[in-house]
Amino acid sequence: xxxxxxxxxxxxxxxxxxxxxxxxxxDDALKSAREANSHGMNAILNQLGEHFTSxxxxxxxxxxxxxLVSNLRRSKISGGLSIKPTQIxxxxxxxxxxxxxxxxxxxxxxxxxxxxxxxxxxxxxDSTLKIYHSLFEKxxxxxxxxxxxxxxxxxxxxxxxxxxxxxxxxxxAYRESTKNAYKTRHEVDxxxxxxxxxxxxxxxxxxxxxxxxxxxxRAIDLSKKHEKKFEFQMLKGIRDELKPILIKKGFxxxxxxxxxxxxxxxxxxxxxxxxxxxxxxxxxxxxxxRV
Numbered sequence: 001x002x003x004x005x006x007x008x009x010x011x012x013x014x015x016x017x018x019x020x021x022x023x024x025x026x027d028d029a030l031k032s033a034r035e036a037n038s039h040g041m042n043a044i045l046n047q048l049g050e051h052f053t054s055x056x057x058x059x060x061x062x063x064x065x066x067x068l069v070s071n072l073r074r075s076k077i078s079g080g081l082s083i084k085p086t087q088i089x090x091x092x093x094x095x096x097x098x099x100x101x102x103x104x105x106x107x108x109x110x111x112x113x114x115x116x117x118x119x120x121x122x123x124x125x126d127s128t129l130k131i132y133h134s135l136f137e138k139x140x141x142x143x144x145x146x147x148x149x150x151x152x153x154x155x156x157x158x159x160x161x162x163x164x165x166x167x168x169x170x171x172x173a174y175r176e177s178t179k180n181a182y183k184t185r186h187e188v189d190x191x192x193x194x195x196x197x198x199x200x201x202x203x204x205x206x207x208x209x210x211x212x213x214x215x216x217x218r219a220i221d222l223s224k225k226h227e228k229k230f231e232f233q234m235l236k237g238i239r240d241e242l243k244p245i246l247i248k249k250g251f252x253x254x255x256x257x258x259x260x261x262x263x264x265x266x267x268x269x270x271x272x273x274x275x276x277x278x279x280x281x282x283x284x285x286x287x288x289x290r291v
Contacts, residue, residue: 019238020235020236020237020238020258021048021236021258021259022236022257022258023259024259024260024261025259026047026067026068026071026259028259029045029047029068029257029259030071030072030075030077032236032255032257032259033045033072033075033077033079033257034075034077036079036236036254036255036257037077037078037079039243039244039247040244040247040253041243041247041253041254041255042078042079042080042231042252042253042254042255043077043078043079043080043254043255043257044079044080044081044082044116044233044254044255044256044257045068045072045079045080045081045082045257045258045259046081046082046083046118046256046257046258046259047061047064047068047087047258047259047260048258048259048260048261049061049084049260049262050084050086050087050120050262051086051087051091052086052087052088052089052091053091053092055092058087058088058089058092058096058100061087061088062088062089062100062103062104065081065083065088065104066103066104066107068081069081069104069107069108069110069111069113070107072111072113073110073111073113079113079114079254080108080113080114080115080116080141081104081108081113081114081115081116082115082116082117082118082145082256083101083104083115083116083117083118084118084120085097085101085117085118085120085124085128085131086120086124088100088101088104090124090127090128090131094127094130094131097127097131098131098134098135101115101117101131101135102135102138105135105139105141105142108141109139109141112141113141114141114142114143115139115141115142115143116142116143116144116145116168117131117132117142117143117144117145118145119144119145119146119147120174121174121175121176122150122152122176122180122181125150125156128144129144129156129159129160132144132165133163136163136165136166140166141166142166143165143167143168143205143206143207144160144165144166144167144168145167145168145169145170145209146160146168146169146170146195147170147171147174148170148171148172148188148189148191148192148195149171149172149176149181149182149188149191150172150176150180150181150182151180151181151182152180153191153195154191154194154195154198157195157198157199158198161198161199161202161203164204166205166206167199167203167206167207168206168207168209168233169192169195169196169199169206169207169209169210170209170210171188171189171192171210171212172188189212189214189215192210192212192215193215193218196208196215196218196219196222197222199228199230200219200222200223200225200226200228200230201226203228203230204228204229205228205229205230206228206229207230207231207232207233208230208231208232208233209232209233209234209256210232210234211234211235211238211239213242216232216242216246219232220249220251223251230252231251231252231253231254232246232251232252232253232254233253233254233255233256234253234254234255234256235255235256235258236255236256236257236258243255
């Protein structure tokens with residue numbers, strides 16, 4: 001039986017997607033991680049895939065993360081993991097996800113690897129925060145992403161800060177209803193700025209995950225007023241011209257490196273996230289191919 005041939009849009013998107021996805025395999029991800037380290041950045045590795053409902057698929061993914069952690073330690077790569085709850089059991093049950101994540105973190109701690117929990121669509125927010133709170137009591141080297149496009153996030157952040165949580169602030173990449181989320185770029189940016197100010201005033205160990213120059217400049221200004229431990233996080237292949245400038249200024253930068261064959265839905269979501277991402281990707285693509 002012949003395999004379905006990729007559509008024209010898939011072929012075009014794959015050429016662009018290769019900018020911010022390491023490749024299909026774990027070896028591709030480790031190669032990108034070593035490259036990030038060589039440029040003074042930590043690596044945050046994420047195996048693509050989500051909404052797994054099969055126990056076999058979940059077990060396989062958990063096993064892959066075990067192998068990934070082992071390879072990070074063996075290769076002496078400075079970095080950690082970022083995991084989506086629905087790829088390690090949340091679509092089966094909260095209990096399943098907690099047990100699997102608990103085991104991954106235990107192994108990650110042996111090599112001092114930090115673990116981030118990615119935030120997915122708003123229907124999973126309550127469960128994800130529940131999972132985070134249950135495990136953060138046990139593991140300090142555990143962080144969770146929050147999304148500036150969601151209207152609920154200020155309340156979530158207030159609760160997280162009271163518990164001393166480690167937070168990654170992102171804009172948000174999932175399609176949400178007007179009831180749940182801000183829709184315009186201005187609204188999202190305004191909320192991001194407000195949440196970022198809360199982090200600098202009340203937080204201590206957090207990540208500013210954005211490619212937006214205005215928000216990055218705002219974070220730099222806030223860092224002059226509030227001496228806090230934080231880092232900038234950016235996708236592999238995006239804003240590569242800015243990363244060394246931030247490092248030279250003394251800021252910590254981590255590169256988020258996704259890998260795996262499930263690249264298409266992830267890539268579509270990245271482009272839907274903000275129209276500006278298309279411009280950023282195009283700019284990064286052109287710069288990387290200059291002779």
